[in-house]
Amino acid sequence: MCISSADYPASLERRKIYVALRDVAAEKQGMLRIADESGDDYLYPAALFRTIALPRSIKKAVLAP
Incomplete structure (x- = not known):
C-alpha cells in the first residue's frame, strides 16, 4: 500500500x-x-510503500485481470 505520493502525484495515490x-x-x-x-x-523508493496482508478472497480480487 502506498503511504506517500508527494514526489509522484501523477503516478501514485x-x-x-x-x-x-x-x-x-x-x-x-x-x-x-x-x-x-x-x-x-x-x-519507486520502497519507503513509499508498506506491505499489507490481505484475506485470500480480497487478494484474489485485487490480482484478477
Missing part, C-alpha cells in the same frame, strides 16, 4: 493498494517495481 513485481536487483537498492496508475511498471 496515497492509501492505494499496488501490486509490486519481483525485482531482486531493485530491492537490493531500496526500490520496488510497482505497476502504477499508467498501467506500466516503474521503480
Whole structure:
C-alpha cells in the first residue's frame, strides 16, 4: 500500500493498494517495481510503500485481470 505520493502525484495515490513485481536487483537498492496508475511498471523508493496482508478472497480480487 502506498503511504506517500508527494514526489509522484501523477503516478501514485496515497492509501492505494499496488501490486509490486519481483525485482531482486531493485530491492537490493531500496526500490520496488510497482505497476502504477499508467498501467506500466516503474521503480519507486520502497519507503513509499508498506506491505499489507490481505484475506485470500480480497487478494484474489485485487490480482484478477
